[in-house]
Amino acid sequence: MKVLLSGNEAVARGAWEAGVKFASSYPGTPSTEILENLVRYPEIYAEWAPNEKVALEAVIGASLSGKRAIASMKHVGLNVAADPFMTFSYTGVNGGVVIAVADDPGLYSSQNEQDTRNYVRAALIPALEPSDSQEALDFTRMAYEISETYDTPVLIRLVTRISHTKTVVETGERTEKEKEPEINPEKWVMLPAYARKRHPLVIERFKRLTLFSESLEINRMEIKDTSIGFITSGVVYQYVKEAFPEASVLKLGMIYPLPQKLIREFVEKVKTVYVVEELDPFLETEIKAAGIPVIGKEVFPRTGEFNPDVIRKSIDRNYRPQTVSFPGIPERPPTLCPGCPHRGVFVALRKAKIRALGDIGCYTLGAIPPLSALHSCICMGAGVSMEHGATTCGMERVVAVIGDSTFFHTGVSSLMNIAYNRSPSTVLILDNRTTAMTGKQPHPGTGETAKGEKTKPVMPEEVAKAFGIERIRVVDPYNVEEFIRVLEEEVSEKEPSVIISRRPCTLITKRPDTVYRVDKELCIGCKRCLSVGCIALKMEDGKAEIDPLLCFGCGICAVECPKDAIVEGKR
Amino acid sequence: MSRLDIVIAGVGGQGVLLASEIISNVALAAGYDVKKSEIHGMAQRGGSVFSFVRIAEKVYSPIIPAGGADFLLAFEELEALRYAPYLKPQARIIVNTQKISPITVLSGAASYPEDPVEMLKEHFTVYPVDAVSLAKEAGNAKAVNTVIVGMFSVFAGFERRLWKETMKRLLPPKILDVNLKAFELGVSAGERNEA
Numbered sequence: 176m177k178v179l180l181s182g183n184e185a186v187a188r189g190a191w192e193a194g195v196k197f198a199s200s201y202p203g204t205p206s207t208e209i210l211e212n213l214v215r216y217p218e219i220y221a222e223w224a225p226n227e228k229v230a231l232e233a234v235i236g237a238s239l240s241g242k243r244a245i246a247s248m249k250h251v252g253l254n255v256a257a258d259p260f261m262t263f264s265y266t267g268v269n270g271g272v273v274i275a276v277a278d279d280p281g282l283y284s285s286q287n288e289q290d291t292r293n294y295v296r297a298a299l300i301p302a303l304e305p306s307d308s309q310e311a312l313d314f315t316r317m318a319y320e321i322s323e324t325y326d327t328p329v330l331i332r333l334v335t336r337i338s339h340t341k342t343v344v345e346t347g348e349r350t351e352k353e354k355e356p357e358i359n360p361e362k363w364v365m366l367p368a369y370a371r372k373r374h375p376l377v378i379e380r381f382k383r384l385t386l387f388s389e390s391l392e393i394n395r396m397e398i399k400d401t402s403i404g405f406i407t408s409g410v411v412y413q414y415v416k417e418a419f420p421e422a423s424v425l426k427l428g429m430i431y432p433l434p435q436k437l438i439r440e441f442v443e444k445v446k447t448v449y450v451v452e453e454l455d456p457f458l459e460t461e462i463k464a465a466g467i468p469v470i471g472k473e474v475f476p477r478t479g480e481f482n483p484d485v486i487r488k489s490i491d492r493n494y495r496p497q498t499v500s501f502p503g504i505p506e507r508p509p510t511l512c513p514g515c516p517h518r519g520v521f522v523a524l525r526k527a528k529i530r531a532l533g534d535i536g537c538y539t540l541g542a543i544p545p546l547s548a549l550h551s552c553i554c555m556g557a558g559v560s561m562e563h564g565a566t567t568c569g570m571e572r573v574v575a576v577i578g579d580s581t582f583f584h585t586g587v588s589s590l591m592n593i594a595y596n597r598s599p600s601t602v603l604i605l606d607n608r609t610t611a612m613t614g615k616q617p618h619p620g621t622g623e624t625a626k627g628e629k630t631k632p633v634m635p636e637e638v639a640k641a642f643g644i645e646r647i648r649v650v651d652p653y654n655v656e657e658f659i660r661v662l663e664e665e666v667s668e669k670e671p672s673v674i675i676s677r678r679p680c681t682l683i684t685k686r687p688d689t690v691y692r693v694d695k696e697l698c699i700g701c702k703r704c705l706s707v708g709c710i711a712l713k714m715e716d717g718k719a720e721i722d723p724l725l726c727f728g729c730g731i732c733a734v735e736c737p738k739d740a741i742v743e744g745k746r
Numbered sequence: 747m748s749r750l751d752i753v754i755a756g757v758g759g760q761g762v763l764l765a766s767e768i769i770s771n772v773a774l775a776a777g778y779d780v781k782k783s784e785i786h787g788m789a790q791r792g793g794s795v796f797s798f799v800r801i802a803e804k805v806y807s808p809i810i811p812a813g814g815a816d817f818l819l820a821f822e823e824l825e826a827l828r829y830a831p832y833l834k835p836q837a838r839i840i841v842n843t844q845k846i847s848p849i850t851v852l853s854g855a856a857s858y859p860e861d862p863v864e865m866l867k868e869h870f871t872v873y874p875v876d877a878v879s880l881a882k883e884a885g886n887a888k889a890v891n892t893v894i895v896g897m898f899s900v901f902a903g904f905e906r907r908l909w910k911e912t913m914k915r916l917l918p919p920k921i922l923d924v925n926l927k928a929f930e931l932g933v934s935a936g937e938r939n940e941a
């Protein structure tokens with residue numbers, strides 16, 4: 176049957192068809208929906224792990240036990256999972272393993288634009304890159320065969336545009352696959368003595384995979400006009416086909432290792448050959464290192480997402496499509512929702528003039544004007560570790576701000592460092608009872624699993640207590656004045672402290688009946704309330720006004736009003 | 747029809763993604779190749795949301811190149827202006843006549859353009875529609891997306907039956923009737939424009 180599937184849905188479907196029994200992941204745009212779709216198949220055990228390292232290690236365990244398994248994550252998630260990733264290359268698999276990793280060229284929803292392909296080169300792990308959803312499904316199935324035949328994990332490299340594009344797919348049936356557990360210390364115990372013997376095998380496997388890639392049908396030449404040709408892979412292939420329909424193309428389905436003979440053959444047939452790829456010159460470097468003359472990043476950009484125009488313009492500098500545009504129209508950036516509990520925290524921090532070292536989540540939006548109350552964001556958990564470094568070096572009036580899901584992801588070990596090394600740090604855990612940013616996924620604190628089953632919730636305050644932190648406060652972020660008081664007490668304290676801001680995300684809260692309104696008699700039109708960055712607030716004829724349909728009744732804006740003009744009302 | 751490239755744009759929460767889901771599934775049912783591409787993530791928090799739907803015998807790029815789209819379905823006036831660069835000179839625009847100020851305007855950092863519909867009319871064929879009123883008439887202000895889809899169906903040329911079947915398949919039974927009604931109101935609005 177023909178259906179429309181996104182790249183993420185297709186990877187999940189491919190894994191299901193290949194007989195996968197175990198799936199583990201941590202949510203992150205653009206890869207989240209892979210696990211969300213795997214959850215729907217009753218034959219698959221699918222879970223959210225606290226982080227990507229745990230997810231991949233669980234998958235390795237499933238493989239050792241004889242089951243086919245899949246780990247999925249976004250590009251920066253592989254940084255977290257890089258430790259097991261590198262050594263998993265040495266052990267190889269028992270049950271086949273696919274690691275699906277989605278890059279984000281153009282940074283639609285990420286803190287950097289790193290290129291996952293560099294990891295497969297470092298680990299000598301083979302990688303496939305689909306150019307649409309049909310390939311995402313087919314390549315995932317094929318990856319399990321490669322994985323078990325060559326005794327290696329296989330990486331499926333996705334990008335946002337593949338993960339979140341629906342294309343027509345012909346689906347197949349599921350085949351069950353299972354093995355006995357593998358107990359073989361020389362293969363699985365990576366002691367120096369054993370690992371030393373595995374490393375040459377990895378290199379030998381790499382050579383066999385290179386040979387295999389030469390005859391693999393997903394690496395294919397489309398010879399047309401031989402004056403111009405492109406070597407490409409993934410979604411960029413689609414852009415090339417649209418921009419230069421008459422050109423010759425060498426489409427690589429397997430992007431590592433590369434079929435050097437096939438590439439040489441293509442370059443001999445075609446006069447001018449371009450290597451087109453988003454982000455790093457990965458294919459290009461491999462091809463040039465083999466002494467094959469091609470043109471790459473000399474003409475194509477190294478940053479951002481491509482499209483057919485980027486390719487046209489790179490080759491023909493004079494290419495200008497005819498367009499109509501309206502320069503200077505206002506931006507529409509994302510903002511914290513009306514009623515977002517995080518807003519209370521940021522308004523309190525701003526009023527108290529306390530700096531905040533942040534993390535990854537909706538609350539990163541606290542950095543954007545008009546809130547402008549967050550002062551760093553590096554990666555998951557970094558805010559808490561940075562707080563320790565900063566306060567140990569004597570920085571004052573600075574706190575860490577981390578969400579609940581992010582806290583369980585990697586904030587836990589950072590907090591342990593604060594507790595263990597006793598820095599005068601204050602850590603704010605914004606506990607909104609969900610993983611809001613990526614769409615309400617459960618996490619260890621919510622008491623619910625990915626499959627919707629009840630489980631024991633982990634409470635952040637108990638974690639802090641177990642680490643030996645004595646100063647732990649739980650505060651409602653809607654109560655900004657109380658929040659400021661607690662902040663003042665804790666930042667002046669030399670002991671490590673934790674403030675838990677507890678209130679659920681509006682996505683999981685019933686809309687309240689009370690909303691706020693502006694008393695026009697009292698309002699002097701000073702616009703101070705607008706600085707909380709709530710889209711329910713606007714100026715109308717020189718006075719503030721609150722849209723009762725958008726207002727969530729948090730009352731946080733009222734704190735900013737010097738005239739107490741913002742008052743409770745009914746919807 | 748040899749190919750049809752559509753940009754659908756609006757504000758987070760307006761139902762842009764459901765509209766593009768319906769249109770792509772209708773095109774698939776009509777036997778075409780379809781690609782539907784959208785960006786989510788940070789965009790959801792009240793940001794600008796858009797979706798590309800490309801329909802042809804064979805579709806390559808999921809991204810519509812600048813100056814390439816035949817149709818813009820805009821759920822909000824400012825968003826109609828924002829995505830105009832994707833349109834062909836002879837493109838047609840269906841625009842819901844609603845103005846939702848972004849935070850940049852609300853906080854006084856920028857101002858909302860005076861009359862986006864007039865600005866667009868200077869360059870394109872524009873069909874303005876008060877989809878909010880029609881959606882309310884159908885029974886739910888949220889059905890703005892199916893009003894616009896109904897209006898678009900008049901120009902798209904796929905069999906009427908396919909639209910209804912697709913909506914029955916994709917929409918939860920609870921909201922189906924309201925949306926079918928909103929679709930019909932959109933169709934009438936579209937037919938008035940076409941005449």
Ligand code: SF4
Nearest residue numbers: 512515537611680681
């Ligand atoms: S989704 Fe939840 S956490 Fe994110 S901005 Fe909205 S209310 Fe805040």
Ligand code: SF4
Nearest residue numbers: 514709726727730732
């Ligand atoms: S208008 Fe004020 S009370 Fe209402 S949601 Fe926005 S910040 Fe909260």
